Amino acid sequence: MCGRYASSRKPEDLLEEFEIVESRVGAPLEPDYNVAPTKEVYAVLERGARPPAEGDDSPEPPERQLRVLTWGLVPSWAKDPGIGSRMINARMETVAEKPAYKRAFAVRRCLLPADGYFEWYPTSQLTGAGKPRKQPFFIRPRDGGVLAMAGLYEIWRDPSKADDADDRFRWTCTVLTTEAEDSLGHIHDRMPLMVERDRWSDWLDPRVAGRLDLLVPAAPGGLEAFPVSTAVGNVKNNGPELVEPLPLEEVVE
Template sequence: MCGRYAAKKNPADLAQEFDAVDETDGKAREADYNVAPTKNVVTVVQRHPRDDEGQVLEDEPTVRSLRVMRWGLVPFWAKDVAVGNRMINTRAETAAEKPAFKKSLARRRCLVPADGWYEWRRTGKHKEPFFMTRPDGRSLSLAGIWDTWRDPKDTEGTAAPVVTFSIITTNAAGRLTEVHDRMPLVIDERNWADWLDPDRTEVEELLAPPMELMDTIELRPVSDRVNNVRNNGPDLIERVEQATDLDGTEALFDLPKS
């Protein structure tokens, strides 16, 4: 699963990294080391442009851009935005079948840039947080799907639409299984264009994590301060002393100290 991640890069840096146009309109949050559901965050989408009346120009080349979306998918047909609180993640195995997700998987996919995500390893009654990140400092491109919701009670059409997303999850790969049995689906840079292509409706072959990249992911023990969503700051992703199991034996991980 994925219920918390870190996103410290600004839109200018992300636009360069993802070769995208910054369309966040100043709505992007500052560096956030404890991103939680319902927050508005930067995502990457690729869409056909629209004319002055809002009509899609399907014959025009697609444009890749940064957009701000709310974490927690609200399907366009939902009666209440609160539905999104239960749809922060979408299982890759069933996304193409579930009514809430299948249209978005076919037509509305996005990337969620993250410096890393948090996961908790359970040892008895204790949960030990880890930060999964790339040693080279590049962003992890988490696979997402999105949708646009308009309040059905707004009969005058005066309220702004709410654009929301969900992070796709899959079975954990490689050493990540030592922490948790699920993980967010990461899209390799070589597959960004295919994943974002709004004209491509079949993406089954992209729903498997890139094993070469997964084998390089750092599993970093971090402070349990991340458990409280109100805590924030770069200290949350700093390595802490390696924990021991509850019985006093050496912990499962043998990671170098910084």
């Protein structure tokens, strides 16, 4: 799974990196080195520039936007938005069939930019409760580039809000996952799906039906993993020190 990640890039950097036409970001998000479920995150997606006029045979193509979404997908039919906290990941193997995801997979796909993500590896040491202590690892592109994680988004209408309320719609997202590639599988058996740059347009275009062939695990050797401080386990902790490699003498084995 993917339950924590880091996202420190500025909106202006993302606009250039992803060739975004329009920013729908109000106040920029602070760099976040401990992104957790239910937090606000940046998402790249494509929406229609305007509704086609009656009789218009050549509607404008969708435009690429940068938006702020809440991590934890709330399906449009959900009665309780709290369901989002349990829907932070969608498995690639079932995303096209599961009721919670299949409509979004068809037309509401996005990219979630990240510096990298965290996974926890169970060690031989035990906690006071007799459970294995877990060592966090940070996994990032070896070349220092941005990680374009495959995501889905939904728009949930809050029935308690007035029709003219600015916050009547809640925009939420989820990260797609797959089996981890061999060099990372010993840490965790799942990992986020990546979308390669040359497939971004097809993945984002709502006019293109959802296609699993656009999703690929990271190329073997393209990612690096290293142990980091256990402080990342507390969502209250934040800062670039959380993604710094841990000295070997401090690693929990």
